[in-house]
Amino acid sequence: MEAFTYNPILKSSGLPLVLPRKPLRPPAPGTALVLVPRKGDLLTIRHGESIPDAWYGTYRHTYLVDLREHRLVLHIPLLSSDPAFGFPSLVRLNCRVAEPDEIVSRGITDVSGALYLPIQSMLRRVSRNYDIGELHRAEDALTESIRGFSGDAALRLRNITVELVVDNGEILASGRAYREIERETRLMEMRRERHLRMLRRDGAEGLVAEIMEREGPRAAYELIAGAEREEHQELLTAWNKVISEAGTELEPWEVVQAERALRDRVTGGSSAPFGGIRSGRLRGSLYAGSATGAGHETPSDAVMEEHGTAENGSHRPSRVRGLKLTKIDDADG
Template identity: 50%
Template sequence: MGQMTYDPVLDSQPVPRMRLLSPLRPPAPGRALVLVPDHGTALTVKAGEEVPDARFGAYQTVFTVDMSEHRVTMDIPLLSRDPTFSFRGRVSLFCRVADPAEVVARRIRDMSGAMYGHIKRMLRRVSREFDIAEFHEAEEALNVEVRDFTGDSAIHVRGIQVELLVDDDEIAASGRAYRDVVRETRLADMRRRRHLDLIREEGADGLLAEIMEQEGARAALDRLERSEAERREARLAAMRMVLERGDGHREPFEQAELERAVLDEVLDEDRHRGRRLRGALASAAGPLSPDSPSAKPISAGPVPTEPARDHEPVRAGSVVRGEVLADGFEQPPPDEPLTGTEGGGSPASGSAPATPAGSGPSPRPVSRLRGTASRRSRGDRDR
């Protein structure tokens, strides 16, 4: 980093008129003498040149000017498109005195101050075209603007470069915030991948096991009960909507079948839920000792089995899929089509096989509707 500024005039002394014993001598390399006479223009003497009238002459003052090249740095605030925001610009350049006499005439004692105003105007014409967020674009445009600037007749400039700065505290704070965001994002991604792997490998039971490990068996049981209750409520709401919307277009036996299907599904869900909850609590409680009462099998009694209805005769007064048969009624209602005898065939087609002689009484005609309903309900129960 270069110096902020420097004074090009190193020394100034009055010159006596008689200089027999102390004549004016040529300057050292990298310096120049500016002799200011009583009248007329100043005289410049560079290194290696002789001083005219070194012992006699009407010179008032002699100035020693620095002719070497210096690197100068200037900090210039540059307004952006929005005047409430500004860029922090830093300009670095190499400069030297081009004309010592003009430097003395213009009384330049601060090189940065002599160039500051002009460079600032050049840069602000460009910076006001950019928003504060367009940091890199603005910096590139500023460097293009000052690339051909070489100074003026008194000062020569080269290698000018513009850099837009960011505050050190802002850099530290923004970097810390960025690292925090990156860290949180990576941790969240790791947690999400772990949960996905757990679901793929073990399903919902794996998630319940993790909840039980972290929060205890009671938390897992509460979550399971809540999930089951929500599922049951949703199922009942859907069934209630189905039952309420189609009563006018549904036969009585269809209504009875639908109600029975709803009850069977709810009761089956409750039985599965009880087994699942008992298994979860048993796992949480740990293994039981052989002497514990809970370890002994619980006798629930004989499981009632539902007799097959397909082989039972239809009796008077019995309920068949929502229909009540009157006493003494052994045949299907007259409005129901018949499928023929149990031997197969249709009475209307005339293709029914004749009953062999001596084979016993002929079977009763079977209702096609009742037979269809019985088979459909049995299929629903199997599902």
């Protein structure tokens, strides 16, 4: 049976100068009798040995010492390589008294208390080399380092093992936290895979549908409108760039091609989800109101401009709502 500690001195008593009736008797098996003489050194009597001068008042005190082997458990906290963290440890060992007179002369009444500091000092020299995450490796190294420690002159030790333990409450808390993290991670992966499948299958429209499902039609509308506004602004910026460089580095035919490409993007369908928020984006729709506004164009002229040529075969300038009209010479002419 394991115990935390024990007192090796079972009994102690003083002796008178003259023994009145019966002499001192040898100790029982498993014990030793330590006699304190009135002069001289301590005398140890083991089971089966005789006591010299048992009838006379030679001794002034006797101690009965336990020689049996005991299984002990020591709770010793150890520091890891980071002083902010430690290893709670249980040191288990078999212990017995080797020299009873040493026990008496040193006044050892708590075996675990006598062993605590020496064992702690030996173990800390090893534990400081391991991080708190290396618990199993540290445990093996600690057991190996102390296995050869056999005690001292008073006590003999054997079968020493070191177990690094974690508090039960900490085990439950950390296990619960680990399971929660693992569960949340799996749920995140499931959500991510679902979203990836939706985006691969439906593209941006699928994302808009998801936003509409979660936040309502207004949020979806604002997303589509914002995408279209950004696209329109980019096209206007590109158009202004083409116009500003029309007479510098670009050739006339390059300007014509750039205008046509931008015009097709502006008057064509939007790249925003679901084609944008406008009900119709037919070619030539940007010029639908120019006949009444300008006073000299007809819808047929706007359509001809959309195709880039007039009836006489000459190129006509391109127009975009909100941009200044710029005449562009035909590169072939």
